[in-house]
Amino acid sequence: MSELTRDIEPTPDIALIARWQRGDQRAATELVGRHAQALARFAVTQGIRDGVDELVQDTFVRAFHSLESFRADSSLRTWLFTILKRLVLDRQRSEQRQRSTVELDEEHAVQDFNALDGMVADETLLRVRQAVARLSPLQREVFTLRVTEGMPYTEIARVVGSTEGACRVHYHNAMRAVKEYLSDD
């Protein structure tokens, strides 16, 4: 594994957490700065349009409230993504209830994802977005975490609640499906 990781490691999250617990606010700033954009990206790829920053903030607030119980056997990033994923699901469910519709989760997610099309002007990028939107929610989660964050399968498995092997299969199936959709032109 060491061969695959970066050559120069930054201060580990766990060390920054310890510094924050001793009252060092700069450590909190570094931790938030390190993970906030990745969380925002994930929220957007999960179909969140409004209040992305609010969701990211809630994620950190929840995480920091229970940092005492955080164990280093899982990475902070994994933990943050898991919290965010739960918050995204909660919000989607509550929005769904407000709409009083009987949409299936999957259809709903695709619809939300497609709603971002207006932001993509380039034709090729639009096609790519449509290809990703056609993936199943689980395939899309795995695919986006791998492509946008370079997250290893072990970590993705924890975030999506699956196994490393299953996530690898989901990723490659997703890649194949995206390629096929794009070659159908």
Add this chain to the structure above:
Amino acid sequence: MTECPDDVLRDLLPEYALEALGTAASARVAAHLAECAACRAELALLGQVHGTLTRGVPRVDVAAVVAALPRPMPRPVAIPAARRWVMRPVWQYAAAAGLLLAAGSGVAWQRAAGGHAARLADSTLVQSAGRVQAVQATQAARAESGISFGGGLSDLSVDELQSLLGQMDTLRALPSSDPASMTPVIAMNEGGKTL
């Protein structure tokens, strides 16, 4: 679009695209890419997917997030062993002196038992402190707990005092009915474990 048969290498492409690989792995992927059109195409696609998915993502206001965070709970700080004696609350020196007096000059153990030293004893010391009035009990407890020293308090150097305090640290503290007096004990406990 044909797929590359090298699954292991294909699995490295997302990290390669994000420049998240180490030097060796990165060089390996680069060498493969020079010969494999399928992987070059997949790498280009990864770039497009990344560009598409990350477009329109709002910039998170880090300062605002940090401002919303809870304050850290005060936690005991691990103090390096070499500096411990400097940081000790005064009562621990008093306790050490109490032990010295009790053992060195034959003063009844009861005096120390009335003070904080009793809380720093192991079970043997506790029992002794609770029921025994005489010096014999002190000596027996001392022998079992392994604390030893010679001479009176005035004969002790800083190093010897520190050594004695080190030995006291190996003894378990007793629960106290006085929460306030427990605070320094918790704060000094190695590794931050609550007693």
